[in-house]
Amino acid sequence: MLRVNPNLDKIEISVIRKIAEACKEYEDGEKKLINLTIGEPDLPQSKIIIDKTIEYMQNTRLGYPQLGGMIELREEIGKHYKDRYKVNVGSDEIIVTVGTTEGLSTVIKTIILPGDEVLTPLPVYSGYEPLITLAGAKLIKMDTSNENFELTVDMLKKHITPRTKAIIVNYPSNPSGVIISEKNRDDILKFAKENHLYIISDEVYSEVVYEGKHNSFLQEEYRENVILINGFSKSHSLTGWRIGYIITSKKIREYLLKVHQYTVTSSSIISQKAALVALKECKDISSQVNIYKKRAESVYNKLKEKNIFAIKPRGAIYIFVSLDGITNLNSLDFAKTLLEKERVAVVPGIAFGMDRYIRISLVKDEAILNEAIDRLINFINK
Structure with a gap:
């Protein structure tokens, strides 16, 4: 093979994307997959942005x-x-x-x-x-x-x-x-x-x-x-x-x-x-921020009730959860097993340089997030 940049051998496709791709294997089954990996906001794009952009495309x-x-x-x-x-x-x-x-x-x-x-x-x-x-x-x-x-x-x-x-x-x-x-x-x-x-x-x-x-x-x-x-x-x-x-x-x-x-x-x-x-x-996005805040508080409190340590978020759209006192598995094996057993997809902390954590994305409505945390707790208890 002709030569390529040798630094490419030092990097791989991100763990986040790998877990997201692995979700495809678990999309079918009695228990519905809950994908909390990629940080893609689920909140709708503003209608005025779409309408005015379409108008611009049609007239320019x-x-x-x-x-x-x-x-x-x-x-x-x-x-x-x-x-x-x-x-x-x-x-x-x-x-x-x-x-x-x-x-x-x-x-x-x-x-x-x-x-x-x-x-x-x-x-x-x-x-x-x-x-x-x-x-x-x-x-x-x-x-x-x-x-x-x-x-x-x-x-x-x-x-x-x-x-x-x-x-x-x-x-x-x-x-x-x-x-x-x-x-x-x-x-x-x-x-x-x-x-x-x-x-x-x-x-x-x-x-x-x-x-x-x-x-x-x-x-x-x-x-x-x-x-x-x-x-x-x-x-x-x-x-x-x-x-x-x-x-x-x-x-x-x-x-x-x-x-x-x-x-x-x-x-x-x-x-x-x-x-x-x-x-x-769309200068004022406080309503969207309040939705994420409510989700974060709900998930954080639910974990805290079960003595599961998480960093309390003050911004962004994630919760970072510690595996200490929960499992001896590394974060990748924990995430893979959680996906297999409970159909809940999270990102292993090793993706962020901290192997004793997992990241949960707050990109589903509160009811789905609560279901995901219930499954996580059930998995931990087992």
Whole structure:
């Protein structure tokens, strides 16, 4: 066989996708499959987004979008950050991407070199490490379990080396639902600036916060250090539209734009229009957030009643459940057996670098989630 990138031998298809695919074997049977793996919101897309996007398609010639994204959409994103986070963001500091995954890929291809190290707190979203490995770099994972699963500067000080190039943060966290405090955020920003590090901040769950507020890493004083990635999949259920964005400094955007252009050229003009409608017409998503909050509280309390430890989520759409005191199985074997015996699909914690946990996605209505937890408890009791 002709040669390929040797780093490809170091990565595999994600465990999340593997479990999701395994569900197909259990779709038939007396007990209905409950799939709580992939974090795809089940809440409906707003009718106004669909209607106005269809109208746009019917009345507009659909040509190539402007490089970097529709100017109207970039201006509206900037307005959103000014109104919500009091940060000035110009249209020339934004790139509209094909979902947040392409945004992450573009950023990593641009700033990460072979031999670099990137720091990230555990648990960590499974999509980061393969991209960093493909770049010939190394992801250094820091255990946050003794700090209530929140990154601190003390952890960074213990792990920084001359090879450290960047820090990846994801708050609210997938999979834990933890949000970062304002103090820890500010301390981390200061540390990054003093040590000339990038912060890649994945804030795709920024609008799904149950308690407190979202403390965005995008702050005026640290604009040269921070590259923010966000999108519309979780906030507006626009998963299939594949639409996200990067916010960074003007100078870094110039470099990112080259990688973005020669990777995808642009995101779909149709999806960009949908995102524009979402920002203009669907600013208030509190009703959707309250649904996720109610689900999270219900599942958390049900587990707590049975003395099953879970991290209480303050945002995002997941609950991270500990297997300690429950089983000696590793998380993958536990998830596979739970699927086989009870037809409940969850994601093993090993996907996030923590093998003594499982992740439950809150993407079904409360009655189905309660049924799933009853089956989980029944499985544990057996």
